Amino acid sequence: MEYRTWFLPVVLVTMASLWAAGCGDGEEDDNGDTGPSDVAMDIQEDVMDVEEDMGEDVEEDVEEDVSDIEEDMEEDGDDMDAEMDAEMDIEEDGDDMDAEMDAEMDIEEDAPSTGPPGVGDVIVTEFMANPEALADSNGEYFELYNTSSTEDFELDGCVIEDLSADSHTIGAAGGSFVIPAGGYVTLANSDMPGFTSDYNYGGSWFLSNSGDEIQLSCGGTVIDTVDYDNGPNWAGNQPTEGAAKGLDPTLLNATDNDDGDNWCDQTTSLPNTTDNGTPGAANDPCS
């Protein structure tokens, strides 16, 4: 105990000094928080934690703080979480066990986490029900749009269905199919429906030429539905052969896409066929 009480701070101060001398330039980074000089500051602050813990004569805390410092130096150069944890621990009860648990949680929280969308977060914005240049069995597709400007959403495990027999659970290669914030993804019954689709749901899911539904559900919650069944909300404006229907780009929400009057034939040619569509990109305007 006595040996450790003077030896560890000396070693750590030395380590911190070497780290600062070797990596830091003494100036603040442009972004102010993640550069080598900040790492050196973090380590120095951890050393102060050690000294404070020793003032309370808590040997376990000292050892754990030491391992915190070592981990921080090995990991990613960002000690902010560990630093805050250490401060809270000191304020609380002199028991540093929380810091270990916090550190584990920090690692989990720092990992990218993308959740499923909520109602209206992801909407149907385009569909090709009746291709002309390709057979229907090869050229049907639809497009989804992420209405959030800040949040990505995970679509793997979500279900695409209609209101009768068609149902397919998205099972992407690698177990992840993310639609980025403000972005589009395309789902098709082949890999090349006139362009390279993002997801191929295969040949057992169909878009009827006369009337059908596209519904996305995630975790049992319906996220969006488009029903072009020629019913009261979609009188006329049925699919045109060789042109995808696109939602007016000024009306990108889950309610406006229920009304067939807000959809129009796309006029931009697909990359690989003479049919028209704007898969994965903003739709052609409807007026």
Ligand SMILES: [Ca+2]
């Ligand atoms: Ca069709």
Ligand SMILES: [Ca+2]
């Ligand atoms: Ca169908």
Ligand SMILES: [Ca+2]
């Ligand atoms: Ca809708």
Ligand SMILES: [Ca+2]
């Ligand atoms: Ca589009």
